[in-house]
Amino acid sequence: DVVMTQSPLSLPVTLGQPASISCRSSQSLVYSDGNTYLHWLQQRPGQSPRRLIYNVSNRDSGVPDRFSGSGSGTDFTLKISRVEAEDVGIYYCMQGTHWPAWTFGQGTKVEIK
Amino acid sequence: QVQLVESGGGVVQPGRSLRLSCTASGFTFSSYGLHWVRQAPGKGLEWVAVIWYDGNIEYYADSVKGRFTISRDNSKNTLYLQMNILRAEDTAVYYCARAVRHFDYWGQGTLVTVSS
Numbered sequence: 001d002v003v004m005t006q007s008p009l010s011l012p013v014t015l016g017q018p019a020s021i022s023c024r025s026s027q028s029l030v031y032s033d034g035n036t037y038l039h040w041l042q043q044r045p046g047q048s049p050r051r052l053i054y055n056v057s058n059r060d061s062g063v064p065d066r067f068s069g070s071g072s073g074t075d076f077t078l079k080i081s082r083v084e085a086e087d088v089g090i091y092y093c094m095q096g097t098h099w100p101a102w103t104f105g106q107g108t109k110v111e112i113k
Numbered sequence: 114q115v116q117l118v119e120s121g122g123g124v125v126q127p128g129r130s131l132r133l134s135c136t137a138s139g140f141t142f143s144s145y146g147l148h149w150v151r152q153a154p155g156k157g158l159e160w161v162a163v164i165w166y167d168g169n170i171e172y173y174a175d176s177v178k179g180r181f182t183i184s185r186d187n188s189k190n191t192l193y194l195q196m197n198i199l200r201a202e203d204t205a206v207y208y209c210a211r212a213v214r215h216f217d218y219w220g221q222g223t224l225v226t227v228s229s
Contacts, residue, residue: 048208096214
């Protein structure tokens with residue numbers, strides 16, 4: 001199975017400051033159709049996961065533009081340009097390229113300092 | 114709008130069975146593959162099973178293979194997860210999620226607690 005490794009696992013951030021989360025996969029996530037199925041999910045406290053970014057860098061509808069995704073191959077990053085209080089939660093990267101074993105990162109907990 | 118609503122969770126004794134449902138609305142159900150994903154208390158996300166749009170292909174995580182069965186009824190816009198021989202380590206919130214490679218919509222989850 002493809003192993004997804006996130007860092008850091010805990011990220012205290014000051015309001016208004018940037019934040020960055022790294023995600024590395026044990027294999028390239030480029031699929032045979034040319035797409036890279038690397039997604040970022042946000043899970044706010046007490047809520048279900050919600051997809052924020054799909055295929056590395058595309059924001060889902062309604063996602064603020066302070067969220068951005070980048071990367072390629074096996075190395076990916078989620079950035080929040082200016083953290084707001086509503087961004088508190090756990091962020092997961094996940095891969096949809098290699099199946100039949102879809103895998104998730106361990107999660108990064110973002111909290112306000 | 115797309116909605117996925119899970120139901121059927123509860124407290125069950127080890128070794129017993131439970132069936133979860135995920136009722137969908139707001140999209141053409143029969144056009145999408147669907148997953149079950151679970152989250153043990155205080156833990157991360159674990160993929161459980163997937164079923165293709167037409168029900169003809171299924172895959173399972175090794176941790177549930179032989180005990181869980183995923184199915185769907187496209188006439189009822191409903192996804193199911195039949196869970197047999199439940200173990201304490203199956204205790205989790207179970208989510209359904211849409212689309213084989215995309216996981217673009219998730220339900221609110223249903224809690225399954227396996228305890229004597």
